[in-house]
Amino acid sequence: MNTDRKALARRVAEAVLDVPGVACLRPGLRGLLHTAVGTRPPAARLPDDPGSAVRITFDARGRAASLHIDVVVRAQHQAARTARAVRAAAAEAAATAPGAVRVTVTGIV
Helix, strand or coil: CCCHHHHHHHHHHHHHCCCCCEEEECCCHHCCCCCCCCCCHHHHCCCCCHHHHHHEEEEECCCCCEEEEEEEEECCCHHHHHHHHHHHHHHHCCCHHHHHEEEEEEEEE
16 A cells, blocks of 8 residues: 555656646755756656655545645746646546645745
């Protein structure tokens, strides 16, 4: 189950990072450095576990019941519009309803 959890978190993180306007997941040092130089690590270099930036709660059947995602948005993009796009991308990646996804914009760069 732990491997499935990590794989789902990684899949969600990859989908979120593909959303236009997303600079990075809640920044760790690596995310801040990539954001500062305007790059993003390729998907192959994403950590196996996106850490606390993607939190998933599972129901009794092992399906994603809720997701909480923390992102940093690029300044030239509207935070609310980007958050809605992140919600949709994460819901699709996790095969859950968009209403089960909560997105927090933790910064704007």
